[in-house]
Amino acid sequence: MKELDQNPTQWFVFFKDQLLLKKERTEKGEIKYSVPYGTKPPLKPGTGSTIHEVFLPTDEMVHAFDIEQLVEETEDWIMVNLRGSYEYITLDDYKAAGKAYQILYWDQHSRFCPVCGTPTEQQTAIMKKCPSCAYEIYPPISTAIIVLIRRGEELLLVHARNFRGTFYGLVAGFLEPGETLEQCVEREVMEETGLKVKNITYFGNQPWPYPSGLMVGFIADYEDGEIKLQKDELSAGAFYSKENLPEIPRKLSIARKMIDWWLNQKEELKS
Ligand SMILES: [Zn+2]
Structure with a gap:
């Protein structure tokens, strides 16, 4: 796997349609929710899950990956479903989460070439290619x-x-x-x-x-x-x-x- 970009980025971590959010207490004692941010992934990706670079329409790059099981709510973390995340994070982050989710969903549903059944290889952030028959697969809309x-x-x-x-x-x-x-x-x-x-x-x-x-x-x-x-x-x-x-x-x-x-x-x- 190639070296990850060392600049801090947002990390969109999903278990199915559940998105991981960081919980922080403000000075006033209120709980603030945000998308994890930093140079390293906040959790270990699930077996077989790839860390994806996701490019937003603003050209900003964020990371996304899947985990194997739901993270129970703690003082620091909560998982909320994608639709519901709208109530927790900013509109821009909600939109970015939507794109990250679509990329992960595409990744899970394009592991094998639909033409010849060979395992596919990811070539770019939004393109996979079959090494056997050269068929190209893009995220469907x-x-x-x-x-x-x-x-x-x-x-x-x-x-x-x-x-x-x-x-x-x-x-x-x-x-x-x-x-x-x-x-x-x-x-x-x-x-x-x-x-x-x-x-x-x-x-x-x-x-x-x-x-x-x-x-x-x-x-x-x-x-x-x-x-x-x-x-x-x-x-x-x-x-x-x-x-x-x-x-x-x-x-x-x-x-x-x-x-x-x-x-x-x-x-x-x-x-
Ligand atoms: Zn093929």
Whole structure:
């Protein structure tokens, strides 16, 4: 293994989707959580786990590796799941943790060449190569759409069976081969709710590292149809006005950003 960079870096240490955080007590006695930082790994990597150099969009380099078992909470350490880590660390660190997790997930799921079965070799931070057939493997990104559907003064909110919690969110689904993003929006909305939509416009996008996605947000208008839920995916869904909104997603998601945008627009129209 090559020599590690001696400059101090952040260390993103995972057991499955659990991220290791350092606990420190401030002078006031409050507990502060942070991503471990230093020149050496805070723990020993698990057998067969590689220490990865992960390059963030800012060009900053951090390290990431897997461990073999959960670290029980002590005075110094805690492990929290990646989604939950948002509540503990800064937004930048949460985003970096997401990328680190995607790299580790890719590493674990690309140990053998999918073409000929030979063990792969890592060539760069984001490329592995098969030494036998030269097939190259990059971290996969699954693209999904998420759509806010407007009908007059209302928006469509649904409860998906895979939502963790009781909140209501937006219709979402994975892009299929050969589809444009707009076609994906139309198909997913039709499949899941039986509705036809129009005026599909881009809103924004967000890496969604659960485990390796990109969420692309769209705004659309209701065109036609009666709500007919796809029962194995959605357990509830209806149009809601601003005055009778159910519980909505937490701040970190693009769904919430889109709903907040819609709510603000209503405010602006009023004033
Ligand atoms: Zn191969």
